[in-house]
Amino acid sequence: MTTEAKILEAVAQMPETLKQEILHYAQYLAEKYAQGSEDQEALEQPKQKRGGFGILKGKIWMADDFDEPLEDMKRYR
Numbered sequence: 677m678t679t680e681a682k683i684l685e686a687v688a689q690m691p692e693t694l695k696q697e698i699l700h701y702a703q704y705l706a707e708k709y710a711q712g713s714e715d716q717e718a719l720e721q722p723k724q725k726r727g728g729f730g731i732l733k734g735k736i737w738m739a740d741d742f743d744e745p746l747e748d749m750k751r752y753r
Contacts, residue, residue, distance in 0.1 A: 687695055745753075
Protein backbone atom coordinates (compact mmCIF):
# COMPACT_ATOMS: atom_id res chain seq x y z
CA MET A 677 0.00 0.00 0.00
CA THR A 678 1.43 3.38 -0.97
CA THR A 679 1.81 6.29 1.40
CA GLU A 680 -0.86 8.20 -0.48
CA ALA A 681 -3.32 5.33 -0.13
CA LYS A 682 -2.60 5.07 3.59
CA ILE A 683 -3.19 8.79 4.02
CA LEU A 684 -6.47 8.66 2.10
CA GLU A 685 -7.63 5.66 4.10
CA ALA A 686 -6.86 7.37 7.40
CA VAL A 687 -8.52 10.63 6.34
CA ALA A 688 -11.64 8.82 5.17
CA GLN A 689 -12.24 7.61 8.72
CA MET A 690 -11.95 11.08 10.30
CA PRO A 691 -14.72 13.54 11.09
CA GLU A 692 -15.16 16.54 8.80
CA THR A 693 -13.51 18.98 11.24
CA LEU A 694 -10.29 16.99 11.24
CA LYS A 695 -10.39 16.71 7.47
CA GLN A 696 -10.47 20.52 7.28
CA GLU A 697 -7.43 20.75 9.56
CA ILE A 698 -5.55 18.25 7.43
CA LEU A 699 -6.44 20.20 4.30
CA HIS A 700 -5.15 23.46 5.82
CA TYR A 701 -1.94 21.78 6.95
CA ALA A 702 -1.38 20.16 3.54
CA GLN A 703 -1.86 23.57 1.87
CA TYR A 704 0.59 25.13 4.32
CA LEU A 705 3.20 22.48 3.58
CA ALA A 706 2.71 22.84 -0.18
CA GLU A 707 3.17 26.62 0.01
CA LYS A 708 6.20 26.31 2.25
CA TYR A 709 7.79 23.78 -0.08
CA ALA A 710 7.01 25.84 -3.19
CA GLN A 711 8.66 28.98 -1.76
CA GLY A 712 12.09 27.41 -2.05
CA SER A 713 13.05 28.58 1.40
CA GLU A 714 15.91 27.21 3.46
CA ASP A 715 13.41 24.82 4.99
CA GLN A 716 13.06 23.14 1.61
CA GLU A 717 16.74 22.25 1.68
CA ALA A 718 16.26 20.66 5.07
CA LEU A 719 13.43 18.54 3.66
CA GLU A 720 15.50 17.34 0.74
CA GLN A 721 18.82 16.66 2.45
CA PRO A 722 19.15 13.84 4.91
CA LYS A 723 20.46 14.83 8.31
CA GLN A 724 24.05 13.95 9.01
CA LYS A 725 24.69 11.44 11.71
CA ARG A 726 26.37 12.69 14.82
CA GLY A 727 28.36 10.72 17.25
CA GLY A 728 29.90 7.37 16.89
CA PHE A 729 32.58 5.47 18.70
CA GLY A 730 35.20 7.65 20.30
CA ILE A 731 33.28 10.92 20.21
CA LEU A 732 33.86 11.48 23.95
CA LYS A 733 37.47 10.31 23.96
CA GLY A 734 39.42 12.31 26.50
CA LYS A 735 36.31 13.83 28.06
CA ILE A 736 35.42 10.98 30.41
CA TRP A 737 37.75 9.28 32.84
CA MET A 738 37.46 6.55 35.43
CA ALA A 739 39.41 6.44 38.67
CA ASP A 740 42.01 3.69 39.00
CA ASP A 741 40.31 2.44 42.17
CA PHE A 742 36.83 2.38 40.63
CA ASP A 743 36.27 -1.31 41.46
CA GLU A 744 37.64 -1.07 45.01
CA PRO A 745 35.20 -1.22 47.95
CA LEU A 746 34.06 2.15 49.27
CA GLU A 747 35.17 3.25 52.72
CA ASP A 748 31.57 4.02 53.66
CA MET A 749 30.50 0.44 52.94
CA LYS A 750 33.13 -1.38 55.04
CA ARG A 751 30.76 -1.73 57.97
CA TYR A 752 28.30 -3.73 55.85
CA ARG A 753 30.74 -6.52 55.02
